[in-house]
Amino acid sequence: MSCDGRPLRISVFGAGSIGCYVGGRLAAAGAEVTLIGRERVGAEIREHGLRLTDLHGADIRVGAADIAFATGPESAATADLVVVSVKSAGTPEAGAALASAIGSDTVVVSAQNGLGNADTLRAALPEQVVLAAMVPFNVVHRGDGHFHQGSEGDLEIEQHPAVRAFAPVFDDAGLPLHARADFRSVQWAKLLLNLNNAVNALSGLPLREELSQRSFRRAVALAQREALTLLTARGIAVAKLTPLPPQWIPRLLTVPDGVFRVAGSRMLAIDPHARSSMWDDLEAGRRTEVDWISGEIVRLAAVSGTAAPVNARLVELIREAEAGGNRHWSGDALLDDLRSRRGPRKPTGKRQRN
Ligand SMILES: NC(=O)C1=CN([C@@H]2O[C@H](COP(=O)(O)OP(=O)(O)OC[C@H]3O[C@@H](n4cnc5c(N)ncnc54)[C@H](OP(=O)(O)O)[C@@H]3O)[C@@H](O)[C@H]2O)C=CC1
Ligand SMILES: CC(C)(CO)C(=O)C(=O)O
Structure with a gap:
């Protein structure tokens, strides 16, 4: 060229x-x-x-x-x-x-x-x-x-x-x-995916190992579902980076075998040692990008006159980890912590899928 x-x-x-x-x-x-x-x-x-x-x-x-x-x-x-x-x-x-x-x-x-x-x-x-x-x-x-x-x-x-x-x-x-x-909607789709960065960094695990654990996938799905609810309410488009409609995005991370979808219509392999960029930052003792990722959802909630307690908690936990706090959460402990931040759930009669 x-x-x-x-x-x-x-x-x-x-x-x-x-x-x-x-x-x-x-x-x-x-x-x-x-x-x-x-x-x-x-x-x-x-x-x-x-x-x-x-x-x-x-x-x-x-x-x-x-x-x-x-x-x-x-x-x-x-x-x-x-x-x-x-x-x-x-x-x-x-x-x-x-x-x-x-x-x-x-x-x-x-x-x-x-x-x-x-x-x-x-x-x-x-x-x-x-x-x-x-x-x-x-x-x-x-x-x-x-x-x-x-x-x-x-x-x-x-x-x-x-x-x-x-x-x-x-x-x-x-x-x-x-x-x-429609690049803005591509950025929102990527940001939804990057909501996993905080969970990955707090797990202390490679992406594949983290995402192979159901409780971590459910933690990511909580953060993504909270974000999608806000985006939908505000009429913000999320690019269909997969052939599935956006409301399916939380389910994408339920794939059990160490692969997940990022873009396109394929299942994407993940190297067993790959970690999120936020994991890298915590490991190196640097400031993370949590304010520019999970923090965007907290800001979106604020301008919508509501709250995003799951993502707000993830921001808080990453800030604590930046300051030397726990960055080796178990999936169950993290999921329980995030769930305790949400308001009471309405019974739906349906079994939770993720
Ligand atoms: N890593 C990944 O797999 C992915 C990352 N991204 C995104 O890409 C972007 C880059 O991430 P990544 O490559 O991981 O970041 P890195 O931290 O690995 O690389 C950035 C480099 O730039 C250096 N740097 C920062 N400011 C200056 C400056 N003023 N002059 C010279 N050098 C400077 C940093 O040094 P120092 O640390 O000393 O400041 C660091 O070495 C981020 O927004 C990330 O979210 C997107 C997809 C995947
Ligand atoms: C590629 C991906 C989604 C991996 O977590 C990423 O964007 C990151 O690490 O910041």
């Missing part, structure tokens, strides 16, 4: 799990990539290069000489495209850093979870085209420059004419980008 006969220049602001994996694959496909991140990551890449693997046996090597690394935004000055992949708490700083470095022709893509990161970047970068994208798959950093894609799904992005200039290099990299006119 080239831009005016030369390789596309891409900077990735936030060289972590997603940034190194996506940036590395784009470099392997011929783009001129600069990763912008912390010196510890730069040192790892200088020593080992990048190794990028996936569930299907892809094993791609990018030598240290074939991908540039920087700790500041200056190198983004000549980029055609900047992919932002910092955690949500870092977005304002990323926006300010890019504002001092890039020109108005550079397109910026937020490859982050949550709903508001692209808007935060737009506020800092009023002259640039800023687009939100959705990363459905999980990436695990295995050390020594090795990043492993531990689940499946294709990238989705807001529909915009600018996408045409860089979509081909994503195709070449084996990471096809699907442009969607």
Whole structure:
């Protein structure tokens, strides 16, 4: 893929799990990539290069000489495209850093979870085209420059004419980008899925092991059902990322054998070691994105004049865990705790499915 006969220049602001994996694959496909991140990551890449693997046996090597690394935004000055992949708490700083470095022709893509990161970047970068994208798959950093894609799904992005200039290099990299006119509803669908992040982080378990336990699945379903009730009441659309209607989403996580649906109509495999990005943050002692994920449901409830006690409790438990509290809950204990937060249930006469 080239831009005016030369390789596309891409900077990735936030060289972590997603940034190194996506940036590395784009470099392997011929783009001129600069990763912008912390010196510890730069040192790892200088020593080992990048190794990028996936569930299907892809094993791609990018030598240290074939991908540039920087700790500041200056190198983004000549980029055609900047992919932002910092955690949500870092977005304002990323926006300010890019504002001092890039020109108005550079397109910026937020490859982050949550709903508001692209808007935060737009506020800092009023002259640039800023687009939100959705990363459905999980990436695990295995050390020594090795990043492993531990689940499946294709990238989705807001529909915009600018996408045409860089979509081909994503195709070449084996990471096809699907442009969607209803992107907000895609973000809501992903956020519903990410309500599992808090439960996963509190379980202290890999995703597959967590989701193989019925009580954790029921805990996730409580959070998702609470969110869906609010979304439905406010008439907010949730993309049909599966062939099932949105009200079925809580049931998707009841699949017993370590696979769940993320996007598309397929069952998606999960690597046995894959963990949520929130698990990574708790493990590393970093601030999590709980305010931008479960916290969105709490805010939605507040503006709707109601409450979201299950998601509010998950926010509270993650904050406690960030401060050193329990992050090894059993499924039964977590489920009992979350259930005790809900108001009394009306008897339905029906057996609970999840
Ligand atoms: N990991 C995953 O599997 C998935 C993640 N996502 C989403 O993608 C986004 C990125 O997640 P992920 O890749 O896990 O995040 P990581 O924490 O692994 O990577 C972000 C990196 O950017 C660095 N960074 C932050 N601010 C700056 C700065 N100003 N200058 C230089 N480097 C900086 C961070 O360093 P430091 O930690 O020192 O600040 C960190 O190394 C999140 O929104 C996440 O929710 C979506 C799907 C899956
Ligand atoms: C891929 C997925 C859904 C895995 O939990 C994720 O988005 C995350 O970890 O943040």
